[in-house]
Amino acid sequence: MEKKDEKIISLIWQAKHHLKERWLLSVELLEDVIAMEPKTREAHELLYVIYMKHNLIQKSKKVMQRALQYFPDNDYFKFLMGNIFLAQKGKSREAISWYNKLKKSFVEMKFNLAVAYSYQNRTKETVKILENIIPRFGYLARTYVFFAEQYLQLKEYDKAIDLLLTAKNKFPTEKKIFYLIGIAYNKKKDWIHAYIHFEKAQKLGYSDAVFYNRWANCCFKMGNINAAINFFITSIQKNIFYTKSYLDLSKLYISEKKFSSAKKYIEIAKRIDPLNIYVTLISQKIKRLFKTSEKL
Numbered sequence: 001m002e003k004k005d006e007k008i009i010s011l012i013w014q015a016k017h018h019l020k021e022r023w024l025l026s027v028e029l030l031e032d033v034i035a036m037e038p039k040t041r042e043a044h045e046l047l048y049v050i051y052m053k054h055n056l057i058q059k060s061k062k063v064m065q066r067a068l069q070y071f072p073d074n075d076y077f078k079f080l081m082g083n084i085f086l087a088q089k090g091k092s093r094e095a096i097s098w099y100n101k102l103k104k105s106f107v108e109m110k111f112n113l114a115v116a117y118s119y120q121n122r123t124k125e126t127v128k129i130l131e132n133i134i135p136r137f138g139y140l141a142r143t144y145v146f147f148a149e150q151y152l153q154l155k156e157y158d159k160a161i162d163l164l165l166t167a168k169n170k171f172p173t174e175k176k177i178f179y180l181i182g183i184a185y186n187k188k189k190d191w192i193h194a195y196i197h198f199e200k201a202q203k204l205g206y207s208d209a210v211f212y213n214r215w216a217n218c219c220f221k222m223g224n225i226n227a228a229i230n231f232f233i234t235s236i237q238k239n240i241f242y243t244k245s246y247l248d249l250s251k252l253y254i255s256e257k258k259f260s261s262a263k264k265y266i267e268i269a270k271r272i273d274p275l276n277i278y279v280t281l282i283s284q285k286i287k288r289l290f291k292t293s294e295k296l
Contacts, residue, residue, distance in 0.1 A: 007036065008033050008036060008037055008040060011029045011030070011032055011033045011036075012029075012030070012033060012040075012042055012043065012046070014026075014029050015027075015029040015030045015033075015043075015046060016046070019046075019050065023050050023053075023054070026046070026050060027047065027050060030043045030046055030047050030050075031047075034066075038070050039070050039071070041067075041071065041074075044063060044064075044066070044067035044070075044071075044077070045080075047060075047063045048060050048063050048064060048067075048080055051063060052083075052084070052087070057084060057087060057088060060084050061081070061084050064077055064080055064081045064084060065081075068081065073103075075102040075103055075104055078098055078099075078101050078102050079098075079099065079102060079106075079108075079109050079112075081098045082094075082095045082096075082097075082098035082099045082109070082112065082113075082116075083095070083112060085098060086112055086115065086116055086119075092115075092116040092117075092119035092120055093116075093120065095112070095113075095116040096113065096116045096117065096120070099112065099113045099116065100113075107133050107136050107137045108137075110129050110132070110133050110137075111129075111130075111133060111137055111143065113129060114126045114129040114130050114133075114146075115146070117129070118146075118150065123150050123153050123154055124154070126150050127147075127150045127151065127154065130143075130146070130147045130150065134147060134163075138170070141167065141170075141171040141174040141176075141177065144163060144164065144166070144167035144170075144171070144177065145167075145174075145176050145177060145180065147163055148160045148163050148164050148167070148177075148180045148184075149180070151163065152180070152183065152184060152187070155187070157184045157185075157187050157188050158188075160180065160184045161181060161184045161185065161188075164177055164180055164181045164184065165181070168181065173204060174204075175201050175204035175205050175206045176201075176206070178197045178198075178200040178201040178204060178206075179197070179198070179201040179206050179211065181193075181197040182194045182195075182196075182197035182198040182201060182214070182215075182218070183214065185197060186214065186217075186218055189221070191218050191221045191222040192222070194218045195215070195218050195219065195222060198211070198214065198215040198218060199215075202215070207238065208238055208239070209235045209236070209238040209239035209242040209245065210235075210242070211235075212231045212232070212234045212235035212238060212245075213231075213232065213235040213242070213244055213245045213248060215231045216228045216229075216230075216231030216232040216234075216235060216245070216248065216249075217248060219231060220248075220252055225252070225256065228252055229249065229252065232245050232248060232249040232252065233249070236249070240272070241272055243269050243272060243273045243276055243279065246265045246266065246268055246269035246272070246279075247266070247269060247278055247279065247282060249262075249265050250262040250263075250265045250266040250269070250282050250286070251282065253265070254282075254285070254286065254289065259286055259289050259290055262282075262286050263286050263290075266279060266282050266283050266286060267283075269282075270283060
């Protein structure tokens, strides 16, 4: 028996040693362990980790199905099975079912359950879980980010801001925290605070088309027209297919009675997205404004 145990320990050690560069060999070694002693928990866990790392979802599922035959009451394996479904698009309902099978819950499971609920658009249930676990699971910036996004969906802007201000102190270099604070203040029409946090998010590296579009709209609401124009143009440069920035920039130029500039950008938008109803409506509006201006 001792020789068998020593052999299993040796095989697991070798499997761990080859995980990075020869993971297929690790799989073979771990399967040898399970053939020798099916109730070697570590072998099942390592196989799960290997297959999930390489996005071999169905193989991971088979590993856990087999593991649960040997350990039918093991909560951790049920949790891993739930994670397998959570990693698959459209399988969040099955993930929830597996998480609810656990006899004893733990904070990581509750967080993943909250994620699964969010995929089901069960935002209130998601928030209820997160409010319960944040004191014990607040060591990751992504927890606060995910939590704040749920508050924003519920239009609980003050709660989102309070949560994110706490997160800002804990994670002062996390750009998404500042971005979300900016969004929350933007929703509250507090343009100055929104601008300050958008600016900080940019300094920390936020720079996609949607970000610049939101910042531009904030500037427009503040009355800072030149900054708004610059940020709309930057948004377009970041993603020339992001139609919203063409639309918003055209609306800005219309408000400033610069119809030629508005027409320029709406014409580009028409080429990019000819079936977009909003592009058509703005284009028609510009034509009417041109006719009106010609009569004056």
